[in-house]
Amino acid sequence: MKTLQLFRIYHSFLLKKWYLLLYxxxxxxxxxxxxxxxxxVKQQDAKFNIGIVDEDHSKETKLILNSMGNGKNLSKDIRLKQYNKHQAHRLLQQQKLEGYYVFEPGMTQAFYHSGKLPITVYTYDTQSTKSIAIHQLTDSVYSRLMQAMGGGLAYTSLTPHATKHQTFILLTDLLFTGLNRTGSFDYHPLKLYDTGSYYVITGYLISIFIVFLSLFxxxxxNQDTALKNRLSMFHFSFEKLTxxxxxxxxxxxxxxxxIGYLWILxxxxxxxxxxxxxxxxxxxTYYVSMITIWLTIIELxxxxxxxYLFKxxxxxxxxxxxxxxxPTIYFKHLFGGLFIAQPFSLVTNQMLxxxxxxxxxxxxxxxxxxxxxxIILLAITLVWRYRR
Structure with missing residues (x-):
């Protein structure tokens, strides 16, 4: 029986079992x-929505707001947006903001007189993880602001004849360097997989195996009934059917x-x-080929x-x-790293x-x-079956 004819037989049988494919x-x-x-959902929960209220309205606070931008300079998971005090308070009560900063009136003048920046932080509570993180972020931003502003004061003290333009340029550079984490030093962040994204990728890989095994x-x-009985008198018929x-x-x-990969992308x-x-x-291609080869070998x-045991x-x-x-990191050292070096682990790690x-x-x-x-093992198996 020709290969193309066998394909048609399998296809017609599969159409008769359409409900199994639907399941x-x-x-x-x-x-x-x-x-x-x-x-x-997990990604949205990981975002920090922080408001900023500027009641000082000085050139310095506008410079600070421009340096912060939308929060990307602070962290990729932080969103900063400017509000008035009433809007920020209402959004905080509705828990649409994790917190907001208030640049109090006269903040800039207070710094020039006392060396302190009166920035007020409002959060929904003081015990939650996000509230603690916001206060820690405030300390980090505050210390960098103080360093930048302190550098500006030192410059004006050491160079009293500097023009306003020169002072403004220096202060701008100090602010951008201080607030942008990548500006002050070269850093290499440790990237961890998001749990949700991790299991989307691995779930997709598992689904490929399920599809092949189910169709197989x-x-x-059909092979164990109609086709096998019709072709049992022919040599190598079972192997050809498989x-x-x-x-x-x-x-x-x-x-x-x-389709699945385009969907998750x-x-x-x-x-x-x-x-x-x-x-x-x-x-x-490697992953699907390995599944095909080994299930075929098991079948032969x-x-x-x-x-059933081998499958x-x-x-x-x-x-x-x-x-x-x-994750393979949990059994990285088990059996000398056998599991992390096996073929399917290599595919999983690379796809992630x-x-x-x-x-x-x-x-x-x-x-x-x-x-x-x-491939060699499959060829040996086919030769062995052919010579039986």
């Missing part, structure tokens, strides 16, 4: 949608792989750079309860031991880094060697 689609879409919603199992229902079933499942899985807040596409294609070498071991290996449910941070990891020798070994 799989609903489960996977519900899973990813839930993870994306959780990620979005559904099509076996290979066609693998290729057919692979085709549909690739469609979901592309559109839904996640992280900016994805287009130059990373080749690496993404390589790793997703085992039957009955042993077949269960492979499932646990992919889902539990490759960082998709538990490239999707969330636009960072390409160094390619491990295990990455390509494991694929080559898997």
């Amino acid at each position: 799989i689609a609903v489960i996977i879409i519900a899973l990813l949608s839930t993870l994306l919603i959780i990620q979005h 199992s559904i099509l076996k229902m 290979l066609i079933r693998s290729l057919f499942s692979l085709s549909y899985t690739i469609i979901w792989t592309v 559109h839904s996640l807040p992280h900016t994805f750079e287009s130059y990373n596409w080749p690496t993404v294609v390589i790793h997703l 070498i085992s039957f009955g309860w042993l077949n 269960m071991i492979l499932t646990l290996f992919i889902v539990l031991c490759s960082g998709m449910t538990v 880094e490239i999707t969330l941070n636009n960072f390409i990891l160094d390619t491990s020798p295990v990455f390509y060697s494991s694929l080559i070994i898997s």
Whole structure:
């Protein structure tokens, strides 16, 4: 029987079992949608909305506000917006603001006379984590402001003949250097994965495995009845059916792989750079290929309860031991780092880094060697089955 004809038979059988495909689609879409919603909620909860009330209205306070901008110079999770005192108080009561700063009237003059900046901080409470963080942020900003303003006073004392323009330029530089964390020194932040985004990516990778395994199992229902009985008298028929079933499942899985990744890229807040596409294609192709090869090998070498056992071991290996449910850092040193260096862990770590941070990891020798070994094992299995 020709390969194309077998494809048509499998396709017609799959159409008859359309309700099974619908169940799989609903489960996977519900899973990813839930993870994306959780990620979005957690991201919104992590944002600090802080108001600023300027009642001094001096040139210096306007300069400070321009230096702060919208909060990006302080942290990527902080949003600053200017309000009047009534608006800020109302939004704080509605818990739409975590807190607000008030530049009291005469703040600038008070600094020139006493060397202090009377900045008042209002928060919804004093015990919550966000309120404590706002007060700590205030101390940080205050100390940097004092350093900048102190530098300006020192300059005017040491150079009494400086023009107002020269003093203004120096004070501007000091403020921008003091308030911008990247301006005063070179820093390398430690980037951690957001839990919601982490499980969106790993949930997507798990869904690819579920799609392939489900299609592979559904099509076996037809192979074990009609097709197997019709082709049992032909040599190598079971192996050919298994290979066609693998290729057919692979085709549909690739469609979901592309659609699913475009979906999460559109839904996640992280900016994805287009130059990373080749690496993404390589790793997703590798991942789907490894799943296809090993499920095909299991199907060819085992039957009955042993077949189920091997599939269960492979499932646990992919889902539990490759960082998709538990980050690999927790068993990094277990068995000499075996789990973190295994092929599926390499895919998980790279997909996390490239999707969330636009960072390409160094390619491990295990990455390509494991694929080559898997292909060789599949070829050996097919030759062994052919000669039986």
